[in-house]
Amino acid sequence: MSVAGTARPVIVGSGLAGLWTAWRLAAEGCASLLVTKRSLADSASAWAQGGIAAALGPGDSPALHAADTQAAGDGLAAPEAVRILTTEGPERIRQLVALGARFDRAPDGRLSFGLEAAHSRPRILHAGGDRTGAMLVRCLARIVSNHPLIEIREQTEVADLVLAGDRVAGVVAVQRDGSVVTLSAPAVVLATGGVGQLYAVTTNPLVATGDGWALAHRGGAALRDLEFLQFHPTALKLSGVNPAPLVSEAVRGAGAVLVDRRGERFLRDLDPRAELAPRHVVARAVAVADQSGGAWLDARRVRAFAERFPAVAAVLERHGLDPTRDVLPVAPAMHYAMGGVATDLAGRSTRQGLWAVGEVACTGVHGANRLASNSLLEGLVFADRAARALAGGSRWQGVPISGAAWTRLAGSVDEAHGDLRRELRRVMTADVGVERSEASLVRAGRVLDELAAAAPREAWRTRNQILVAQLIVAAARRRRETRGGHVRLDYPRRRRVTA
Ligand SMILES: Cc1cc2nc3c(=O)[nH]c(=O)nc-3n(C[C@H](O)[C@H](O)[C@H](O)COP(=O)(O)OP(=O)(O)OC[C@H]3O[C@@H](n4cnc5c(N)ncnc54)[C@H](O)[C@@H]3O)c2cc1C
Incomplete structure (x- = not known):
C-alpha cells in the first residue's frame, strides 16, 4: 500500500x-x-x-x-x-x-x-x-x-x-x-x-x-x-434483468395510462391527478395491482413514441416489446434516496x-x-x-496521515458471498420496500443481523451494504407514521410535523 x-x-x-x-x-x-x-x-x-x-x-x-x-x-x-x-x-x-x-x-x-x-x-x-x-x-x-x-x-x-x-x-x-x-x-x-x-x-x-x-x-x-426512499412506479418487470429498465414518467406525461389485469385504469379512483399523481401514490397503486395479478403501462396512444423516447424504445425492442402494439409489464423499483x-x-x-x-x-x-x-x-x-x-476556504494543507495496512481490502472475498447480497436484496424488497410495518422491519433486522454475522471481515463490500441496510431499517422503525416515501401499514397517518 x-x-x-x-x-x-x-x-x-x-x-x-x-x-x-x-x-x-x-x-x-x-x-x-x-x-x-x-x-x-x-x-x-x-x-x-x-x-x-x-x-x-x-x-x-x-x-x-x-x-x-x-x-x-x-x-x-x-x-x-x-x-x-x-x-x-x-x-x-x-x-x-x-x-x-x-x-x-x-x-x-x-x-x-x-x-x-x-x-x-x-x-x-x-x-x-x-x-x-x-x-x-x-x-x-x-x-x-x-x-x-x-x-x-x-x-x-x-x-x-x-x-x-x-x-x-x-x-x-x-x-x-x-x-x-x-x-x-x-x-x-x-x-x-x-x-x-x-x-x-x-x-x-x-x-x-x-x-x-x-x-x-x-x-x-x-x-x-x-x-425516505422513492420507488419508481413503472420499471419494466422482466425477470432476471438488473437494473430494471425504467419507463420514464414522461411517458405518462405524454398520455400513457396504467391498467390492471382486466385492462382497467386503477389510478383514477385513487387520485384526481390519476397517472400524474405524485410518485408514491402511483408506486403504491402499482404495487397493489402487481400483487393482484399485474400492472401494465398502456402507451399505445402515445404519438411518435420512438422519436420522443428513443432510449425506452430501444430497451423495449431488445426485450421484444413494441409500445405501439403491446401493453408493458411494470412494477415499482427502488429509484431514489x-x-x-x-x-x-x-x-x-x-x-x-x-x-x-x-x-x-x-x-x-x-x-x-x-x-x-x-x-x-x-x-x-x-x-x-x-x-x-x-x-x-482553500488555504489548504494536507494533514499528515500514516500508512496503516488495509490488508483486508486487498484480500476482498466479496465475490464468494453473492448469496449474502442476494438475500439482503430480497429482504429489503420484501420487508423494507414500498410498504413497511413493525413486523416486517423486525423481520428484516433479524435477517440482516444473521447476514452480518455470516459475512467475514474481508467481504468488506458486502459488509458495507449490510450496514447501510441496517441503518435504513433502524430509521424506518423510528418513524412511526406514513409520510412521503415512507409507508407504514401499521401507522397509516401522518404525524404532526415536528422537523
Ligand atoms: C434510470 C434513472 C433515471 C433517472 N432519471 C432522472 C431524471 O430524469 N431526472 C432527475 O433529476 N433525476 C433522475 N434520476 C435520478 C438521478 O439520476 C440521480 O439522483 C443523480 O444522477 C445522482 O447524481 P450523483 O452525481 O449524486 O450520483 P451518480 O450519478 O449516481 O454518481 C455516483 C458516482 O459515484 C461513484 N461511486 C460510488 N461509490 C464509489 C466508491 N466507493 N468509490 C468511488 N466511486 C464511487 C459511481 O461509480 C458514480 O460515478 C434517475 C435515476 C435513474 C437510476
Whole structure:
C-alpha cells in the first residue's frame, strides 16, 4: 500500500454532482482529484431520462417550482434548501448551456419544456429526447477530462475514510490492479450517488451500492432521513434483468395510462391527478395491482413514441416489446434516496473535512419525497455551493496521515458471498420496500443481523451494504407514521410535523 497526495480535495464519484464539483473548483482556480469506481460515465446521472427541472419557462417562477417541491416533500422539505434549489437552478442551467449542453428546443429556437407528474408548469428540460443525463454527463466529462487542474482516476474504489483526530484527512482506495492506496486530502467530497442496489428490483446502476453512506457513518458523520426512499412506479418487470429498465414518467406525461389485469385504469379512483399523481401514490397503486395479478403501462396512444423516447424504445425492442402494439409489464423499483449524509446548505457534513453532494447527501431539499427531475438540479446547485465554499476556504494543507495496512481490502472475498447480497436484496424488497410495518422491519433486522454475522471481515463490500441496510431499517422503525416515501401499514397517518 502506498500513501500519496498533495493538498487538494478528493472528489469521490463521477456523476453530475461529482463532475460539477470538480469543474466548479477548477473554475475557481482550485485543483482536485476525482476518483470513480468504474468509468467516468458509469453513474445514475448518465441514465437520467426524464430531464432536469428549472423554472425558466413562460408563466413559471422559482416560487411556483418551490411550491411544487414543498408539496412533494410532504411537509418535511426544508424551506431554505428549496428556495436555494429553485432560485439558483436557472443560473446553473444557463451555465450548462454556456458550457455546450444542448437542451432540446422548440422550432423557434427557444428552450422547450416538458410537463411531468406533480409539476404545476411545464418546466422539464430535456437533451436528446430522453437521453438528458447521458448528454449532460458527456458534456461535463469532456470538459473535466481536459482540464489541467483536474486529475481523474477511474477504476478506483474508495473503501474507507482516513481520520486524523476528529477530521477526515483522506481516503483509502482500491485501484484498478487491486492494489490499495491512501490518498491524503484536506477535504473529501462524497458524490457517490444512491443505494438502489440494496434492492432486488431497482433502476439504479450496479455502482449504486450505498458506499457513501457506509463511509460517512463509519467516519462518524451524521446521516438523516434514510427511511425516505422513492420507488419508481413503472420499471419494466422482466425477470432476471438488473437494473430494471425504467419507463420514464414522461411517458405518462405524454398520455400513457396504467391498467390492471382486466385492462382497467386503477389510478383514477385513487387520485384526481390519476397517472400524474405524485410518485408514491402511483408506486403504491402499482404495487397493489402487481400483487393482484399485474400492472401494465398502456402507451399505445402515445404519438411518435420512438422519436420522443428513443432510449425506452430501444430497451423495449431488445426485450421484444413494441409500445405501439403491446401493453408493458411494470412494477415499482427502488429509484431514489431522499435522505443521506446530513449536510448544511454548502455540502458540509457534521464531520470536519467531509463534504457530500448529490444523491448521497441530505440537504433536506426533498423532505419526505422528491419531486421528479429535481435530483439532477439538486446535484448541480448544491455541488456548486460546496465547491464555492471549499474554494473560499482553500488555504489548504494536507494533514499528515500514516500508512496503516488495509490488508483486508486487498484480500476482498466479496465475490464468494453473492448469496449474502442476494438475500439482503430480497429482504429489503420484501420487508423494507414500498410498504413497511413493525413486523416486517423486525423481520428484516433479524435477517440482516444473521447476514452480518455470516459475512467475514474481508467481504468488506458486502459488509458495507449490510450496514447501510441496517441503518435504513433502524430509521424506518423510528418513524412511526406514513409520510412521503415512507409507508407504514401499521401507522397509516401522518404525524404532526415536528422537523
Ligand atoms: C434510470 C434513472 C433515471 C433517472 N432519471 C432522472 C431524471 O430524469 N431526472 C432527475 O433529476 N433525476 C433522475 N434520476 C435520478 C438521478 O439520476 C440521480 O439522483 C443523480 O444522477 C445522482 O447524481 P450523483 O452525481 O449524486 O450520483 P451518480 O450519478 O449516481 O454518481 C455516483 C458516482 O459515484 C461513484 N461511486 C460510488 N461509490 C464509489 C466508491 N466507493 N468509490 C468511488 N466511486 C464511487 C459511481 O461509480 C458514480 O460515478 C434517475 C435515476 C435513474 C437510476
